[in-house]
Amino acid sequence: MKKINMISRVIMMIITFILFSIMIINEDSSWKIVPLIFALIVFGLSFPSTIFAKKIIKIGDKINNKLLKIAYYVFLPIILLLICLTIYVIVLYVYENFITTLNEKGDALGQAIILLFIIAVVVIMIFLPYIQAVIINILKRIIK
Numbered sequence: 001m002k003k004i005n006m007i008s009r010v011i012m013m014i015i016t017f018i019l020f021s022i023m024i025i026n027e028d029s030s031w032k033i034v035p036l037i038f039a040l041i042v043f044g045l046s047f048p049s050t051i052f053a054k055k056i057i058k059i060g061d062k063i064n065n066k067l068l069k070i071a072y073y074v075f076l077p078i079i080l081l082l083i084c085l086t087i088y089v090i091v092l093y094v095y096e097n098f099i100t101t102l103n104e105k106g107d108a109l110g111q112a113i114i115l116l117f118i119i120a121v122v123v124i125m126i127f128l129p130y131i132q133a134v135i136i137n138i139l140k141r142i143i144k
Contacts, residue, residue: 004143008053008135009046012128016042041121045128052129053136060133076130084123091119 020035056076063069095115102108 004136004139005050007139007143008132009043009050011135012046012131013039013043016124038120038124042124042128045125046132049125049129049132053132056129056133057136060137073134077127080126080130084126087122087126088119091115091122 017035017039020038024031024034060069060072063072099111102111
């Protein structure tokens with residue numbers, strides 16, 4: 001199982017690197033470090049998310065009905081998305097009401113990029129256990 005967990009971490013890191021590379025394909029060269037940063041964040045966060053991924057897998061394995069198991073793995077990301085949206089609304093409320101907005105363009109852009117970075121990391125933290133659980137389930141079927 002440790003081998004499968006490590007393989008899933010590497011797969012998630014590679015997928016993250018590829019997705020962020022595609023996202024910034026038309027940006028200037030200063031953005032080329034972003035895929036590496038997020039890939040390392042995913043790799044680092046995948047260690048504690050393994051605990052939650054194991055719980056997701058354990059709940060999924062207890063479900064005997066195939067239709068209910070499919071519904072579990074389909075509706076779980078919808079629930080996670082609703083959690084992300086709730087956190088996003090809370091962060092925006094805190095940002096608008098308790099953090100002073102800067103007047104200069106450079107400072108405001110820096111503040112916006114930091115907020116975007118924080119939101120991206122929170123979304124990664126929420127979805128990472130689910131993605132890892134799905135990858136581990138696929139790897140368990142491939143590697144026996």
